[in-house]
Amino acid sequence: MSGLNGKTALVTGASRGIGRSVAARLAADGALVAVHYGANEAAAKETVDAIEAAGGRAFAFRTELGLPGDAEALWAAFDERIGEHSDRPGLDILVNNAGILVEGSISEVDPEGYDKVFAVNAKAPYFIIKHGLERLRDGGRIINISSGVTRVAYPPMTAYAASKGALNTLTLTLAQTLGARGITVNAVTPGIIETDIAPYLADPETRKAISAFSVFDRIGQTDDVSGLVAFLASDDSRWVTGQIIDATGGTGLGL
Template identity: 70%
Template sequence: MSTLTGKTALVTGASRGIGRAVARRLASEGARVGVHYARDETAAEETVAAIEAAGGSAFTLRTELGVPGDADALWRAFDEHAEGLDILVNNAGIAGPGLIHEVSEADYDKVFAVNAKAPFFIIQKGLGRLRDGGRVINISSGVTKVAFPGMISYAASKGAVEILTLTLAQTLGSRGITVNAVSPGTIETDIHPWMADPAAKAHAAGFSVFDRVGQPADVADVVAFLASDDSRWVTGQNIDVSGGSGLGI
């Protein structure tokens, strides 16, 4: 029997990249997966098709994050397909490049609205649906580990997610719900088109002790562990999934 048989999961931003890999991995373990997306319906349907082709079960739900009422809209869409939740993966996020003097107030607000505010209220408004013994897994980033001036607003938003993770772990422990974060390093997805340049990709690979860039499956496998009963004694943690990036700094 697969480890997540009978469970229902929701993965935000699951139409591509890390989110798609997480959705497919959870489905391979038996979970029925809600594949959330904001705009790219074709990509979301491709995620579901891949899950179903492998014998799994999934459904799509479309809501834009980072706008007023986003959490309520997401849960209304979810409720059309499922009555309860066991695993919530807050993966959706946007980049926020720029040094501090280059970041506009509007850009800052957008990054925090999607990366920090949306997960906060998705969790808050989903607690009534999340079953005791459930799992909340927040995708953070390796940019919180070192000074990264060129992504200052993004890094700050992910720092907020990590504190949210720590605090909620204590709050929800009485219900047997674990809350953890996962912090990927550089992952090869379509949101990093610069990796098409072999020199740039090789430079990024050099940050890892394994001398390669990460793949979405590297992150998805760790998320699957945190979603399973094997992680029942792990909560309030931020697991580095960067291939040892920065160990020599």
């Protein structure tokens, strides 16, 4: 596919999991992909190497999110590297994928955990978008990776769900704000996805029980999400904005 030829995309948290799959898909569709990572340089390099081996274009850069000034640092690092790979500054597609999980019910999460999950999952995307708007070209795309726990009540992830709920509301507000520039803003809410951060799926009984959550009776795969992100990044989605799109495989439909 070549629908994103000439486009530049930035995917946060793209060294593994959903972020890696999104980066690979956007590159396969023709985009130059900036692979952001927070700590794991080796994993980010694997992402870039895999993209290049498949004929795509990508580069990696590091900034840690959840710290004061993180958004400014991210854009400074992006600006420093983009000239090595493109003669056009700025970008067309921003995917806010990076996130952390703080588990616990409302009685179990302390202020430190609450502040940390909101700093990475809600505050960082807010300011990444704010400081990125001068770089994002008209007709661009902002895609926020949220979570299915914003649609169903799941007390063991109360703070995490609240942080992703804030991201959903930001999505709606920005869709209204940026419509005049032709920029679409949407969110995708994955359910349980098979990645290296879900080791509990190795247990057959757990896997069977979780598979049953979906109407398809299987565990979600990263490309189930990245395919949807690719659509939202494409010109075909130009009339879709302000949407919170469920990508849980129909989890909970029968309840």
